[in-house]
Amino acid sequence: MSAWRLVEEGSAPPQPRTERTRTGGRRMLVVAAVVLLTLVGAGGLAAARTGMFAERPDGCARPDRTIQLYAVELPKDGTQVRLGYGLTPQTASYPGPLMEMTEGECLAITLHNQVPEATLAALRTSPTHPLGVSLHVHGVKYTQDSDGTVQSGSYVPSGGSRTYTWYAQPRNNRTGTPGTAGYWWYHDHVVGGPHGTQGLSSGLFGGLVVRRAGDPKPDRTYTVAFGDRQSINLRRGEATDTCTEVNPQPGPTCLVARKGERVEFVVVGIGNDMHTFHLHGHSWADTRTGVVSNGQPFADQVPIIDNKTLGPGDSFGAQVTAGDSVGPGHWMLHCHMQFHSDAGMSTMLHVLDENGNMPPGMDHEHGAAGAAPAAAAADAGAHQHD
Numbered sequence: 001m002s003a004w005r006l007v008e009e010g011s012a013p014p015q016p017r018t019e020r021t022r023t024g025g026r027r028m029l030v031v032a033a034v035v036l037l038t039l040v041g042a043g044g045l046a047a048a049r050t051g052m053f054a055e056r057p058d059g060c061a062r063p064d065r066t067i068q069l070y071a072v073e074l075p076k077d078g079t080q081v082r083l084g085y086g087l088t089p090q091t092a093s094y095p096g097p098l099m100e101m102t103e104g105e106c107l108a109i110t111l112h113n114q115v116p117e118a119t120l121a122a123l124r125t126s127p128t129h130p131l132g133v134s135l136h137v138h139g140v141k142y143t144q145d146s147d148g149t150v151q152s153g154s155y156v157p158s159g160g161s162r163t164y165t166w167y168a169q170p171r172n173n174r175t176g177t178p179g180t181a182g183y184w185w186y187h188d189h190v191v192g193g194p195h196g197t198q199g200l201s202s203g204l205f206g207g208l209v210v211r212r213a214g215d216p217k218p219d220r221t222y223t224v225a226f227g228d229r230q231s232i233n234l235r236r237g238e239a240t241d242t243c244t245e246v247n248p249q250p251g252p253t254c255l256v257a258r259k260g261e262r263v264e265f266v267v268v269g270i271g272n273d274m275h276t277f278h279l280h281g282h283s284w285a286d287t288r289t290g291v292v293s294n295g296q297p298f299a300d301q302v303p304i305i306d307n308k309t310l311g312p313g314d315s316f317g318a319q320v321t322a323g324d325s326v327g328p329g330h331w332m333l334h335c336h337m338q339f340h341s342d343a344g345m346s347t348m349l350h351v352l353d354e355n356g357n358m359p360p361g362m363d364h365e366h367g368a369a370g371a372a373p374a375a376a377a378a379d380a381g382a383h384q385h386d
């Protein structure tokens with residue numbers, strides 16, 4: 001048993017009655033454990049380990065919703081191992097699927113680790129480090145059982161499953177609890193070492209939005225992770241933008257919208273470097289929702305920005321109306337640390353017209369479809385939009 005015990009200076013010694021109750025509670029636990037073992041055998045304890053009876057944060061009586069999430073190995077990027085989370089094994093990607101919650105909601109996510117053990121073994125930095133994948137989240141509430149760390153034992157060996165419980169605690173003006181609404185992210189915390197550094201750099205991360213009733217609903221949301229080696233979503237240069245001119249498919253490497261659509265970005269900093277997130281032709285309110293609330297006067301206290309600093313682990317949201325006043329076009333989105341953008345940390349928000357077409361004459365300038373990859377990225381950097 002742990003020797004941890006915080007004794008406040010000058011506090012009264014424990015009351016005998018409390019001790020008796022505590023001992024009674026322990027005895028009950030022992031009895032319950034014996035009964036459990038007798039009735040269902042060791043399988044019951046295995047179920048407990050996988051989170052079937054996972055503890056839940058205060059205020060989260062039972063899950064309102066359940067999600068199945070898969071961690072899989074994806075095709076290598078050169079020699080670099082790639083892993084991804086997906087709502088199905090076939091749709092796994094990096095970043096992983098966007099998670100959306102509403103304040104007050106309790107979400108149970110069952111993570112199935114389908115990453116081969118040999119892959120995890122090759123990524124680990126110490127032969128004694130356990131092999132597994134986990135789910136660790138920022139911003140919302142969870143207990144130790146859902147922390148997704150080695151030290152709490154809340155990770156998933158290859159072939160296994162485990163349920164993590166997230167609670168989007170609502171604000172409470174009486175107690176001063178600020179609530180959890182905002183832009184967050186989730187990631188592995190176990191692959192490679194105790195901080196999941198190799199899991200993160202392999203692709204195990206994704207965005208989380210927690211909304212309040214009345215928050216503006218976007219037409220599209222893109223997760224944009226700025227990371228090491230001048231990467232956007234772990235890609236550089238032309239690899240950041242695989243949009244095709246005909247029927248572009250929105251995704252991690254194709255940021256596309258129609259004019260007038262409300263586009264939301266979940267911006268996340270991963271890795272070791274500082275970055276700045278800059279979007280051409282568009283600006284947003286530096287508030288919790290990324291907009292100035294409807295009906296709220298445009299106050300000077302609300303900063304309107306088009307560039308924001310991002311440190312490792314930081315996340316924020318930006319909402320813009322695509323092409324508002326500026327029209328369709330290939331609007332650059334890049335890190336404004338110059339040597340980062342010069343090295344390929346730059347992509348495009350392709351804004352089509354209301355009918356979903358790019359007006360003639362706008363296509364050749366930026367090599368949007370990645371036809372002239374490295375050159376396009378370097379060339380695009382020279383274009384002046386402002």
Ligand SMILES: [Cu+2]
Pocket residue numbers: 226230273274275276335336337340341345
């Ligand atoms: Cu940067």
